Amino acid sequence: MENTDHPLIHRCLANDSGAFEELLNRNKNQIFSFIFRLIRNPEDAEDLAQDTFIKALRGLNSYDTSRPFITWLFAIAHNTCVDFLRAKKPQMLSIDDENTPDIADSPDSTRKTVELKLQQEETEELLTSLPPLYSEVLLLQFREDLPIQQIAEILQLPEGTVKIRLFRAKALIRKKIELLKNR
């Protein structure tokens, strides 16, 4: 993707409106879906996605071509979401989840590879139930298939912190599934 985006970026820097629109069409679904799953409101998600692209396309001069373009977009999207949540819903930025028992009390769940029976709707519900700071690392790793290093760049965190969040996020989601099954 990054190789095919670079010629478009060069055209954008030459103020080619067609290139702007093509860049937008290539990436808007990914960015919108990512933001929507964090914010959980379609209107706000659309506004934030627009802000993300406006910031990105206005600031193309500052884009480092050695990084993949989508990584840069996700970084802007992440910052935009965090600013929004900090202003409107600061409680969502907490990584505490009151509805799940403490992960430390269940040593087995983190090591087992659990066969999960999941449909798309259940997966969406489980993601929604997680704190956004956990759901975003899961989305970036498993949905966007990004390596830890790029996730760390996007979130502006050390790689160790990203790994810990992923570990906790996976454990949390497995716990929630077990709770669902046991009802």
Added chain:
Amino acid sequence: MKPTRENLTLKEALASLPYYSPGPKFNAKVMKALGFEIQPAFNCTLALEKTVTIIAACWLAGACFLLIRLLFAHAADILFLCLKPQALLSMLKFYALKSWLAGSRIISVLSKAVGIISFFAGKVNILPHLAVSSILAAIAITIVSRPSTRIRADNQ
């Protein structure tokens, strides 16, 4: 009814999540903020439909106009037919001959025109054309001029 569940790992479950699309005005808002105006995409199908509809409407209007003109021009004949429907056949014959005569005249005029042009172009002999058109016109005039005994009988 719910579909059959499959065994999915967490990774596969997340990887299979769909991408959602923002609303239809998303691009326009972003481009406007960047200082560009998006031209609406040219809808070829819609344009074709509009063109065909307009042409069909023009033809229909023209046909209606001609029909109304004919009705008004021959209002007396139409009224006569309504009163005496058996005269319809005679009337149709009459108008067929009238049309034939008009057609012959047109052919004659065109032939003459072609002949004149050819005469001056020096390539075609004008006389055969004159002869044919004159004969056609004479036949048509003869047919139309012959009194119809049926009409006379109906009018009596």
